Amino acid sequence: MSAQREMKEKNPWHTPVTIIITVIGVIAIVALVTVAVLQNRPLPQKYKYGIVLDAGSSHTALYIYEWPAEKDNNTGRVEQTHSCKVKGPGISSYASNPLKAGESLRECMQEAEQRVPGKRHHETPLYLGATAGMRLLNMENSVASDKVFQAVEEALKKFPFSYQGARILSGQEEGSFGWVTVNYLDDRLKQGLETTGALDLGGASTQISFVSDNYNGSESPRNSVTFRLYGNDYNLYTHSFLCYGKDQALRMTLAHQSQAGPGTVLDPCFHPGYTETKNYLVLYDSPCVSDRKPQGAPATFNHSGNGNFLECQKNIKSIFDFNSCKYSQCSFNGVFQPLLQGPFGAFSAYYFVMNFLNLTNTSIPLDTVKEKLKDYCATPWNQIRQQHPNIKLKYLAEYCFAGTYILTLLTEGYNFTSESYSDIKFIEKIKGSDAGWTLGYMLNLTNMIPAEAPDSPPLPHAGYVSIVSIIAVLIFILFIFSLRPLWPRCSKHPQIV
Numbered sequence: 001m002s003a004q005r006e007m008k009e010k011n012p013w014h015t016p017v018t019i020i021i022t023v024i025g026v027i028a029i030v031a032l033v034t035v036a037v038l039q040n041r042p043l044p045q046k047y048k049y050g051i052v053l054d055a056g057s058s059h060t061a062l063y064i065y066e067w068p069a070e071k072d073n074n075t076g077r078v079e080q081t082h083s084c085k086v087k088g089p090g091i092s093s094y095a096s097n098p099l100k101a102g103e104s105l106r107e108c109m110q111e112a113e114q115r116v117p118g119k120r121h122h123e124t125p126l127y128l129g130a131t132a133g134m135r136l137l138n139m140e141n142s143v144a145s146d147k148v149f150q151a152v153e154e155a156l157k158k159f160p161f162s163y164q165g166a167r168i169l170s171g172q173e174e175g176s177f178g179w180v181t182v183n184y185l186d187d188r189l190k191q192g193l194e195t196t197g198a199l200d201l202g203g204a205s206t207q208i209s210f211v212s213d214n215y216n217g218s219e220s221p222r223n224s225v226t227f228r229l230y231g232n233d234y235n236l237y238t239h240s241f242l243c244y245g246k247d248q249a250l251r252m253t254l255a256h257q258s259q260a261g262p263g264t265v266l267d268p269c270f271h272p273g274y275t276e277t278k279n280y281l282v283l284y285d286s287p288c289v290s291d292r293k294p295q296g297a298p299a300t301f302n303h304s305g306n307g308n309f310l311e312c313q314k315n316i317k318s319i320f321d322f323n324s325c326k327y328s329q330c331s332f333n334g335v336f337q338p339l340l341q342g343p344f345g346a347f348s349a350y351y352f353v354m355n356f357l358n359l360t361n362t363s364i365p366l367d368t369v370k371e372k373l374k375d376y377c378a379t380p381w382n383q384i385r386q387q388h389p390n391i392k393l394k395y396l397a398e399y400c401f402a403g404t405y406i407l408t409l410l411t412e413g414y415n416f417t418s419e420s421y422s423d424i425k426f427i428e429k430i431k432g433s434d435a436g437w438t439l440g441y442m443l444n445l446t447n448m449i450p451a452e453a454p455d456s457p458p459l460p461h462a463g464y465v466s467i468v469s470i471i472a473v474l475i476f477i478l479f480i481f482s483l484r485p486l487w488p489r490c491s492k493h494p495q496i497v
């Protein structure tokens, strides 16, 4: 008993000096770490907002983007928080009643007023970009397109946002900003990773944009767009085919068939049993087909389907010119295209159509995809309608054509093969944001992607706190050891008295 007591009494850690040092040391460490944690705690997040209206040929959509206020330049952080589909057709359809174009945007704009916090309204930039529908209207009737823009501008200026203008995007801008969006959302730009090509299919035009090792912009410079983003140079190949969006392509295919003679068009791209009376004037009311208008045609024609994939593909091929090419290689219509280099993201109508047809999985062999589409096109129209009672009839009637057009455009037009077909991914969204040109357009106009790589703190906050804590503990232990001479002596073998 007494030996144990002696040992306890002689334990050097139980002397008042070391106890006091320990207590002060622990308090000092807690204080140091607390100060470090509080001082460097990330500030409560405040957000900034941006609004882009995508005035497409078939409809207008509004997108709201949000990013942390402190990190304008630190990318990969802008996200789409809301989207609103404007009711009614695209703004180019209001050529004869421009005021209605402005009015049509009101509901979505009011929604945006609710979604963006009031105190941010005045600093929130608002852009409207119009694509191929307005490009065509501008070609056809520039006075009408100016009036539409005027009406749209007046309507948008009534809202409390920072209005930055409405304009028609060039085909190159549409293609390249789609490419920026896809690669930004995938975090490929900031990390300098290999990029993804972008395939956008609209109603009135279609875009292809990708980086190819064998393209430096010297052959066909009009297809070249260069970007310097986060310290990396990109030489992008991009082309926009006006009239090769799926709605205008359908018009061209129909116009080609109705040249056989007025009356009835028996269309292999429509289901057997499908039959509609259509108006020649409506069909030819577009610069994409106006020169093919037959002379002395009756006002209407009967459009009936017989559902034949191969025949449909043959008709679709007739709207492509595969013969003229003054470059080393071309896609179609004499347009230069370098060697395809994947991967590719295909969005907008590419996704809507392939998703409806259950064909978004590109690891299915191309021949099987074609077989499935063949069966789908041959299905009677009545059966299709019964199976899909909730799908808009106009879309439903056209999925056979649209699917066949997509496969033809990809394989015959852009030269995707059975192997490279699997490099394509049909996508709608990336990390919650829609794939499309709008985000890239806003990032560019707000200078949100720096040319050089931003300086980033060498350590994340949690790493910083851990290192400060470990170093503080180590210093404390060293300190205790430096006080060794002050420690009371302790004998190796306790003596029994």
Ligand SMILES: Nc1ncnc2c1ncn2[C@@H]1O[C@H](COP(=O)(O)OP(=O)(O)O)[C@@H](O)[C@H]1O
Pocket (backbone or CB within 6 Å): 055, 056, 057, 058, 059, 090, 131, 132, 133, 201, 202, 203, 204, 205, 206, 245, 246, 247, 348, 349, 352, 353, 356, 395
């Ligand atoms: N659910 C859907 N199913 C099929 N097609 C769709 C669907 N939603 C939109 N689309 C089509 O996507 C295309 C979008 O094109 P849009 O952006 O309006 O034209 P552009 O980009 O040529 O100006 C249109 O052809 C439209 O009909």
Ligand SMILES: [Ca+2]
Pocket (backbone or CB within 6 Å): 056, 057, 131, 201, 202, 203, 348
């Ligand atoms: Ca579009």
